[in-house]
Amino acid sequence: MSAALTLRPGLPGTFRLATIQVVAPDPMTDGELIARVGEGDSGAFELLYRRYARPVFALALRRLGDRGRAEDAVQETFASVWRSAGSYRLERGPGAPWLYAVARNAIVDRHRARGDPVAEPVDEASHYSGPPERAEAGWIAWRVHRALAELPDQERRLIELAYWSGLSQSEIAEFLNVPLGTVKTRTRSALARLADLLEGELS
Amino acid sequence: MTGPPEFRDLVGDDLPAEERARLERVHELLRAAGPPPELPPSLIEAPDRAERSPSWLPRRRLGAGLALAAAIATIAFLGGYLAGYRHNSFKVDHEISMRGTSLAPGASGLIKIGERDASGNSQMLVTARGLPRLPERGYYELFLTRKGKPVARCGSFTVRPGTTNVKFTVPYAMARFDGWVVSVWSPASHGEPGPVVLRT
Numbered sequence: 001m002s003a004a005l006t007l008r009p010g011l012p013g014t015f016r017l018a019t020i021q022v023v024a025p026d027p028m029t030d031g032e033l034i035a036r037v038g039e040g041d042s043g044a045f046e047l048l049y050r051r052y053a054r055p056v057f058a059l060a061l062r063r064l065g066d067r068g069r070a071e072d073a074v075q076e077t078f079a080s081v082w083r084s085a086g087s088y089r090l091e092r093g094p095g096a097p098w099l100y101a102v103a104r105n106a107i108v109d110r111h112r113a114r115g116d117p118v119a120e121p122v123d124e125a126s127h128y129s130g131p132p133e134r135a136e137a138g139w140i141a142w143r144v145h146r147a148l149a150e151l152p153d154q155e156r157r158l159i160e161l162a163y164w165s166g167l168s169q170s171e172i173a174e175f176l177n178v179p180l181g182t183v184k185t186r187t188r189s190a191l192a193r194l195a196d197l198l199e200g201e202l203s
Numbered sequence: 204m205t206g207p208p209e210f211r212d213l214v215g216d217d218l219p220a221e222e223r224a225r226l227e228r229v230h231e232l233l234r235a236a237g238p239p240p241e242l243p244p245s246l247i248e249a250p251d252r253a254e255r256s257p258s259w260l261p262r263r264r265l266g267a268g269l270a271l272a273a274a275i276a277t278i279a280f281l282g283g284y285l286a287g288y289r290h291n292s293f294k295v296d297h298e299i300s301m302r303g304t305s306l307a308p309g310a311s312g313l314i315k316i317g318e319r320d321a322s323g324n325s326q327m328l329v330t331a332r333g334l335p336r337l338p339e340r341g342y343y344e345l346f347l348t349r350k351g352k353p354v355a356r357c358g359s360f361t362v363r364p365g366t367t368n369v370k371f372t373v374p375y376a377m378a379r380f381d382g383w384v385v386s387v388w389s390p391a392s393h394g395e396p397g398p399v400v401l402r403t
Contacts, residue, residue: 045249046249049249049250050249053242053246053247053249054239054240054242055239057239057240057242057246058239058240061240066350067240067243067350067351067352068350068351071243071245071246074246075246075250078249078250079250137235140232140235140236141235141236141237143232143236144232144233144235144236145236145239148239149239153305153308156305157305157306159233160238160239160305160306160398161306161398162208162213163208163233163234163238164237164238164398165306165387165397165398166387166397167338167341167387168208168212169208169212169213170338171337171338171341174336174337174338175335175336175337175338176335177335184213184214184215187213187214188213188214188215188218188226191213191214191226191229191230192222192225192226194229194232194233195225195226195228195229198229198232
């Protein structure tokens with residue numbers, strides 16, 4: 001199912017030109033999943049892992065600068081999530097910042113205890129405004145990587161190729177063996193979907 | 204091949220101003236965030252219940268230990284057999300398989316490594332399957348990795364649809380490395396390895 005024209009609520013006459021495939025959203029928010037993990041729900045834990053394994057790995061790699069140590073830090077982070085999810089309270093705020101704090105603490109604690117150096121002990125500030133933790137470049141990457149994980153596979157591949165492969169749009173079309181028009185349409189679609197997912201970071 | 208994308212090239216000129224501004228913010232965020240790293244094989248599945256306890260053996264070490272034990276057993280078992288076996292005129296010492304990353308999920312690879320010769324060089328036969336053909340002037344590069352990072356360039360190659368076999372000769376002592384990756388060469392990366400499409 002697709003919607004070629006989506007009206008923005010409250011702004012009659014303003015429209016978004018986008019062809020966004022409507023997909024069923026994940027039924028549970030991050031916070032709801034963490035609450036379930038706190039009750040010992042393994043299925044919720046696996047879903048949370050699928051959503052956050054790459055953002056946690058990216059954060060650990062950024063902080064530690066070593067893939068092997070970053071792998072250990074991911075495992076430690078999710079062990080911490082499993083142990084401490086019971087202390088999470090849905091009414092105190094959304095799940096993403098809670099998980100970010102758990103990951104950040106697990107990364108620093110584990111390697112401080114082992115006496116290993118931390119490559120990036122204090123996250124540099126980004127140029128985005130907002131509460132201090134949200135101004136961290138690590139937080140921006142965390143949110144963006146989490147949002148990328150929500151995209152349909154073909155759109156995520158397209159964004160990764162467009163931004164980080166060095167290929168032009170026509171070269172991506174050739175690489176994926178799809179028409180250039182399709183690449184452009186899907187890229188715009190993917191950006192629009194990311195804009196929806198990153199609404200809080202765009203303000 | 205080009206550098207980072209220009210926003211206008213990505214979305215065109217026909218967007219309403221408000222939507223254009225919204226997407227441009229996403230564009231800035233993507234550029235600020237950088238690429239998400241590919242997950243190593245040991246992290247693809249969520250840890251099971253036993254592994255969530257604090258006193259676990261890290262899976263990458265468990266995995267590495269098992270892989271090492273399997274490799275020793277395989278080498279011991281096949282040693283005599285391989286002693287007389289030659290493939291494409293070199294003696295195959297061992298084989299390593301590669302899997303496609305999220306950029307090339309249907310791709311796979313196999314590296315057959317020969318013994319080091321008297322001069323200290325090793326031959327490798329690389330078989331790549333399912334990698335997309337790159338645009339003109341584009342090519343793939345094979346790297347040896349240390350701690351997962353590409354550190355030693357083994358050579359470059361192009362592919363045609365289906366299976367491609369390429370032979371390389373490298374002077375490296377394989378024991379000093381922990382794996383291989385295949386990346387897309389890109390002038391935008393200024394000599395650094397590009398996006399990884401295959402990984403051991």
